[in-house]
Amino acid sequence: MSDRIHTLSGYFHEYQKSVTEPEQFWARVADSFHWKKRWDKVLEWDFEGPDVKWFVNGKLNITENILERHLFIMGDRPAIIWEPNDPEEEGRTLTYKQLYHAVCQFSNALKSKGIGKGDKVIIYMPMVPEAAVAMLACARIGAVHSVVFAGFSSNALSDRINDCEAKAVLTSDGNFRGSKKIAVKAVVDEALEKTSTVESVIVYQRTKQEVTMKEGRDYWWHDVIDGQPDTNEAEVMDSEDMLFILYTSGSTGKPKGVVHTTGGYMVYTKYSFENVFQYSPGDVYWCTADIGWITGHSYIVYGPLLAGATSIMFEGVPTYPDAGRFWAVVDKYQVNQFYTAPTAIRALEAHGTGPIEPYKLDSLKVLGSVGEPINEEAWHWYHTHIGKNRCPIVDTWWQTETGGIMVSPLAGVTPTKPAYATLPLPGVQLAIVDPEGKVLKGNSVEGNLCIKFPWPGMIRTTYGDHERCKQTYFSTYKGMYFTGDGVKRDHDGYYRILGRVDDVINVSGHRMGTAEVENAINEHPKVIESAVVGYPHEVKGQGIYAYVICDMKNRTEENLKGEIKDTISKIIGPIAKPDKIQIVPGLPKTRSGKIMRRILRKVAEGSMDNMGDTSTLLDPGVVEEIIKGRVE
Numbered sequence: 001m002s003d004r005i006h007t008l009s010g011y012f013h014e015y016q017k018s019v020t021e022p023e024q025f026w027a028r029v030a031d032s033f034h035w036k037k038r039w040d041k042v043l044e045w046d047f048e049g050p051d052v053k054w055f056v057n058g059k060l061n062i063t064e065n066i067l068e069r070h071l072f073i074m075g076d077r078p079a080i081i082w083e084p085n086d087p088e089e090e091g092r093t094l095t096y097k098q099l100y101h102a103v104c105q106f107s108n109a110l111k112s113k114g115i116g117k118g119d120k121v122i123i124y125m126p127m128v129p130e131a132a133v134a135m136l137a138c139a140r141i142g143a144v145h146s147v148v149f150a151g152f153s154s155n156a157l158s159d160r161i162n163d164c165e166a167k168a169v170l171t172s173d174g175n176f177r178g179s180k181k182i183a184v185k186a187v188v189d190e191a192l193e194k195t196s197t198v199e200s201v202i203v204y205q206r207t208k209q210e211v212t213m214k215e216g217r218d219y220w221w222h223d224v225i226d227g228q229p230d231t232n233e234a235e236v237m238d239s240e241d242m243l244f245i246l247y248t249s250g251s252t253g254k255p256k257g258v259v260h261t262t263g264g265y266m267v268y269t270k271y272s273f274e275n276v277f278q279y280s281p282g283d284v285y286w287c288t289a290d291i292g293w294i295t296g297h298s299y300i301v302y303g304p305l306l307a308g309a310t311s312i313m314f315e316g317v318p319t320y321p322d323a324g325r326f327w328a329v330v331d332k333y334q335v336n337q338f339y340t341a342p343t344a345i346r347a348l349e350a351h352g353t354g355p356i357e358p359y360k361l362d363s364l365k366v367l368g369s370v371g372e373p374i375n376e377e378a379w380h381w382y383h384t385h386i387g388k389n390r391c392p393i394v395d396t397w398w399q400t401e402t403g404g405i406m407v408s409p410l411a412g413v414t415p416t417k418p419a420y421a422t423l424p425l426p427g428v429q430l431a432i433v434d435p436e437g438k439v440l441k442g443n444s445v446e447g448n449l450c451i452k453f454p455w456p457g458m459i460r461t462t463y464g465d466h467e468r469c470k471q472t473y474f475s476t477y478k479g480m481y482f483t484g485d486g487v488k489r490d491h492d493g494y495y496r497i498l499g500r501v502d503d504v505i506n507v508s509g510h511r512m513g514t515a516e517v518e519n520a521i522n523e524h525p526k527v528i529e530s531a532v533v534g535y536p537h538e539v540k541g542q543g544i545y546a547y548v549i550c551d552m553k554n555r556t557e558e559n560l561k562g563e564i565k566d567t568i569s570k571i572i573g574p575i576a577k578p579d580k581i582q583i584v585p586g587l588p589k590t591r592s593g594k595i596m597r598r599i600l601r602k603v604a605e606g607s608m609d610n611m612g613d614t615s616t617l618l619d620p621g622v623v624e625e626i627i628k629g630r631v632e
């Protein structure tokens with residue numbers, strides 16, 4: 001049974017129901033899952049604690065809803081299609097039946113190593129199907145997984161191991177990424193020198209590079225599964241048992257260990273997946289995220305597999321062996337729904353349309369975007385050159401903490417508007433508040449984005465530090481979840497995310513979202529990407545400092561800066577003209593592609609001595625280059 005909404009009036013109808021009768025609404029959605037014992041009560045909540053429980057006393061195992069549930073009718077349908085880094089290497093397909101056996105077998109292996117319900121397991125693996133198998137195997141036996149992006153340093157890894165007191169680490173020997181072969185196990189070895197809780201390390205062989213294996217602690221994946229039965233009974237879990245811990249990307253500070261629980265997360269990820277992407281049985285869906293991000297959790301693994309979808313998992317990078325790789329993969333598997341990040345779109349846009357030309361892309365029905373506001377220019381490029389003006393773009397706003405997509409068009413149902421995430425999903429009750437906490441009613445308003453009612457996929461706590469959860473999300477505005485993002489509701493009631501509230505710039509009393517200013521800068525044809533921050537200014541309170549990546553062909557720095565200022569004046573007005581523009585070779589980004597504006601703010605202010613937590617930075621070298629070219 002599917003809860004898919006098909007029309008705009010259907011959406012408004014469902015949305016209304018979800019607000020007036022939220023418990024009945026979510027009970028109906030939850031009824032289509034397999035529960036070992038039905039819940040006693042749909043919802044108990046208090047945002048003061050915070051203390052939120054969905055499907056109270058319900059018993060289930062999320063993997064039964066992915067595996068057993070799909071086994072008999074569609075066991076031979078592909079669950080995961082894996083495309084390796086090197087296009088010459090053969091890909092792999094795991095049907096639902098094969099996935100079932102792989103998960104059972106590996107979960108039996110985990111049990112044989114003494115890992116069970118409640119134990120924390122770190123997954124530090126490349127994008128191979130076994131990474132998804134590892135997540136599901138943990139869920140099957142009630143162990144709590146915490147996936148750490150396999151490109152993170154040993155320090156970032158040991159911090160996370162220590163924070164959640166992990167008992168095991170699942171990893172690989174190495175990782176292929178573009179033209180590089182990266183040591184993975186060696187990083188784990190280094191991390192483990194600074195930790196004391198890990199009893200076993202299981203190593204999947206991917207690159208066959210040399211590794212050191214510590215006797216009594218380290219085991220090969222193929223050895224531990226050898227001889228293990230490929231069936232088992234899934235552990236009985238409570239709705240509110242922890243499913244996983246995932247650390248946020250760290251754009252704004254030290255990463256937070258976001259805790260998601262079983263029942264609500266399951267219901268919300270499947271529901272949002274089916275509705276946003278309008279997935280129909282038989283479609284091939286591809287999300288290019290890494291499983292180390294929430295997007296990979298909710299929309300490569302859990303959401304699609306709960307829906308019985310075929311989900312592509314891609315090991316490589318968008319520009320290897322060339323900038324046409326994404327499109328080659330789309331044609332190869334006849335992808336219907338394609339979901340990526342603005343940072344990838346802009347990077348590919350910089351290569352021009354040449355790399356797209358050899359491909360048809362005629363299987364595509366829906367395009368998605370996630371991670372940061374997608375600027376209009378990139379939106380149009382994506383729409384025109386990839387979607388051929390025929391595929392709706394779903395600009396999905398959400399966070400690690402929300403578990404699933406919160407504000408987004410439903411593909412083909414909600415009329416889109418470039419740079420707008422449009423409307424909330426059913427069950428999502430947004431509020432725009434001013435800095436004093438007053439809720440702003442009506443349209444054409446702008447302020448801080450809050451959520452005033454629980455939704456099933458929401459964060460329950462930050463691991464080991466409930467107070468931090470309360471302080472970060474539930475204390476700024478009493479009785480509401482505060483997202484940290486700024487937002488505008490326009491005259492049509494459509495939502496546009498303006499960037500982080502902390503990044504809002506106040507020039508002579510005019511408040512401006514970083515996303516809006518960057519959006520204007522990016523309209524200049526020579527601009528590839530930009531980031532703006534405020535800095536203290538004697539006269540205006542704050543001045544605007546813009547960091548811009550440009551194509552410098554046929555331009556001097558001086559004319560380019562002048563043209564950029566003119567572009568902004570035209571689009572927003574002279575008030576938004578940057579006081580300083582620095583042409584940079586790159587921007588400091590998190591591993592998930594988000595700009596770390598806090599670093600840029602420090603450079604703009606001239607306080608370069610303490611940069612804060614930079615463990616999730618993609619390329620620390622960029623920061624030095626930026627400091628060198630700083631505009632006084």
Ligand code: ATP
Nearest residue numbers: 248249250251252371372373396397398399400497
């Ligand atoms: P930290 O909380 O540690 O600073 P983070 O916020 O970058 O890290 P994520 O949970 O991965 O970690 O990112 C969520 C944020 O990404 C949102 O709060 C928002 O700022 C931004 N974001 C995601 N999708 C969109 C989108 N479609 N439009 C605008 N902003 C988006």
Ligand code: MG
Nearest residue numbers: 248252399484
């Ligand atoms: Mg955040």
